[in-house]
Amino acid sequence: MTEHRLTPRTVDPDGEEGRAWATAVVQSFHDGAPDDDWLARWRAQVRHDGLRLSGVWPERTWTPPADAPASGAPVAVSPPVATYASWTQSIDVGGGRVLPLHMVTDVTVAPTHRRRGLLRSLMTADLADAAARGLPLAALTASEGSIYGRFGFGPATRLRRVEVDTTRVALRRTLPADTGRLELVAPREAWPAISAVFADHLARTRGAVDRHQGYEPILTGAYLPWDRSPDRHAQVLLHLDADKRPDGHAAFRWTGVEEGRRTVEVTDLLAATPEVELRLWSLLASMDLVERLRCDTVPVDWVLDHALVEPRAVRTTRLGDHLWLRVLDVPVALAARPWSVDGSVVLRVVDPLGHADGTWRVTVRDGVADVTASADDPDAVLDADTLGSLYLGDVDVAVLAAAGRLGDARPEAVRTLGRMADGGPAPYCATSF
Numbered sequence: 001m002t003e004h005r006l007t008p009r010t011v012d013p014d015g016e017e018g019r020a021w022a023t024a025v026v027q028s029f030h031d032g033a034p035d036d037d038w039l040a041r042w043r044a045q046v047r048h049d050g051l052r053l054s055g056v057w058p059e060r061t062w063t064p065p066a067d068a069p070a071s072g073a074p075v076a077v078s079p080p081v082a083t084y085a086s087w088t089q090s091i092d093v094g095g096g097r098v099l100p101l102h103m104v105t106d107v108t109v110a111p112t113h114r115r116r117g118l119l120r121s122l123m124t125a126d127l128a129d130a131a132a133r134g135l136p137l138a139a140l141t142a143s144e145g146s147i148y149g150r151f152g153f154g155p156a157t158r159l160r161r162v163e164v165d166t167t168r169v170a171l172r173r174t175l176p177a178d179t180g181r182l183e184l185v186a187p188r189e190a191w192p193a194i195s196a197v198f199a200d201h202l203a204r205t206r207g208a209v210d211r212h213q214g215y216e217p218i219l220t221g222a223y224l225p226w227d228r229s230p231d232r233h234a235q236v237l238l239h240l241d242a243d244k245r246p247d248g249h250a251a252f253r254w255t256g257v258e259e260g261r262r263t264v265e266v267t268d269l270l271a272a273t274p275e276v277e278l279r280l281w282s283l284l285a286s287m288d289l290v291e292r293l294r295c296d297t298v299p300v301d302w303v304l305d306h307a308l309v310e311p312r313a314v315r316t317t318r319l320g321d322h323l324w325l326r327v328l329d330v331p332v333a334l335a336a337r338p339w340s341v342d343g344s345v346v347l348r349v350v351d352p353l354g355h356a357d358g359t360w361r362v363t364v365r366d367g368v369a370d371v372t373a374s375a376d377d378p379d380a381v382l383d384a385d386t387l388g389s390l391y392l393g394d395v396d397v398a399v400l401a402a403a404g405r406l407g408d409a410r411p412e413a414v415r416t417l418g419r420m421a422d423g424g425p426a427p428y429c430a431t432s433f
C-alpha cells in the first residue's frame with residue numbers, strides 16, 4: 001500500500017466515528033448526508049447483519065488541544081478517507097447446496113486519496129481474513145466493471161430490466177384452475193410471507209443470495225431509502241397455495257405517468273413455481289389504469305418471455321452483470337456446485353492474491369466433483385476472475401475459451417469442461433447489496 005502510514009481501523013457504528021463513516025459512504029455515491037432517522041436504521045441493520053466496518057482516517061494536519069483524549073481518535077470526527085464493509089451471508093450454488101458467502105460493500109475512497117492503493121490494501125487484508133476464516137466464496141456488486149477483476153472477482157450472474165406493455169399481455173395457454181388464491185395484503189403485514197417465499201427461493205435457485213435486513217422496510221413500504229420516508233405507494237400481492245401457505249409474492253408501487261404511460265414498478269416478485277409466477281404477473285398486468293409494468297430484477301431465463309401470445313409485449317431495456325463472485329477455496333467451492341456429466345480436467349488457476357492459485361484436478365462422478373491439487377500438465381489456464389465467472393454457469397465454457405480466457409486449452413479439453421460444467425437455466429440473483 002502506497003499510503004502505508006494510514007492504518008485502517010474497525011469502526012463502531014454507534015459512535016461519532018460511525019456517523020462520519022456512514023456520511024462518507026453516502027456522499028461518495030452522491031447522496032445527501034444522513035439524518036438521525038437514516039442513521040438509526042443503518043445502525044440497526046449493521047448490528048442485525050453483523051457488518052464489519054473498516055475506516056481509514058487521514059493523518060492529523062493540526063495540533064489537537066491539550067485536553068484531547070489520548071486514544072488516537074480525532075477529537076471532532078472528520079470523514080474517513082476510505083471505507084469498507086463486509087459480512088457473511090449465504091449463496092445457493094446449485095443443486096440445493098448453500099455455501100457461506102463473504103459479502104463486500106460500501107467500498108469508497110475520498111477523491112483526495114484515490115489511486116494511492118487504499119482500496120487494494122483494504123481488499124487484500126479483508127479477503128485474506130475471509131479465507132483464513134474458511135469462507136469459500138466472496139461476492140460484491142460493482143459500480144464499475146473494470147475494478148474488481150484484478151482482485152479475482154468475475155461477473156457471475158446477470159439481471160434484466162424490463163418493461164411490460166400490459167395492453168398486450170395475454171398468455172398462450174390458459175392456466176389451470178387455481179387451487180390456491182391471490183390476495184392483496186397490507187404491506188406492513190406482509191414480511192413473514194415474503195420471507196417464507198424468499199427462503200424457498202434461496203433453497204432452490206442457483207445464484208440466489210440471502211438478503212440483508214434492509215429489505216424488510218423497503219418491501220413493506222416502511223421506508224423508501226432514496227426518499228427517506230415511508231412509501232405511500234407500496235402494495236403487496238400474495239399467492240397462497242391450497243393449504244393457505246404463501247408460495248409467491250409481488251411487491252409493487254405506482255410510479256406515476258412515465259413517458260406517457262401509467263406505470264407500476266414491480267420491486268420484487270418471486271414464486272415457488274412457474275405457474276404461480278405467471279399468475280402474479282398476469283394479475284399485475286390486468287390491473288385497471290396501468291399501462292406498463294417495470295421491473296429491474298428479472299432473470300435472464302424468464303418464463304414470461306415464452307408464455308405470451310405477443311412476446312414483444314416485454315421489452316428488455318437493460319441486461320447487465322449483477323453478482324460478482326470470487327473463489328477463495330477452490331476444492332470446497334468446486335466440490336459444492338453441481339456438475340452435469342462425468343469427466344476429468346486439470347485447471348491451472350492464476351491468482352495473484354494466492355487464494356485460488358494452483359493446479360487443480362477436477363474429477364466428476366455422478367454429478368459430484370472431487371477436487372485435488374495436481375502436478376499434471378493443465379488442460380486450461382485461467383485467471384481467478386474467470387473462475388468466478390465460470391462458477392455458477394452463467395457463461396458457456398466454450399465462449400470463455402473463444403474469448404481467450406482459458407489459455408491455450410485444446411478444443412477437446414474445452415468440450416470436456418463444457419460438458420461437465422455447463423447446464424441448467426442461467427443463475428439468478430435477485431438480491432442487491
Ligand SMILES: CC(=O)SCCNC(=O)CCNC(=O)[C@H](O)C(C)(C)COP(=O)(O)OP(=O)(O)OC[C@H]1O[C@@H](n2cnc3c(N)ncnc32)[C@H](O)[C@@H]1OP(=O)(O)O
Nearest residue numbers: 105106107108109114115116117118119120140142143146
Ligand atoms: C463493492 C463496492 O462497494 S462497489 C463501489 C465502489 N466505490 C465507488 O465506486 C465510489 C467511487 N470510487 C471510489 O471511491 C474509488 O475510486 C475506488 C474505491 C473505486 C477505488 O479506490 P482507490 O483507493 O483509488 O483504488 P486503488 O488505488 O487501491 O486501486 C487499486 C487498483 O484498482 C484500479 N482502479 C481503481 N479504481 C478504478 C476504476 N474506477 N477503474 C478502473 N480501475 C480502477 C487501480 O488502477 C489499481 O490498479 P492496480 O493496483 O492493478 O495498479
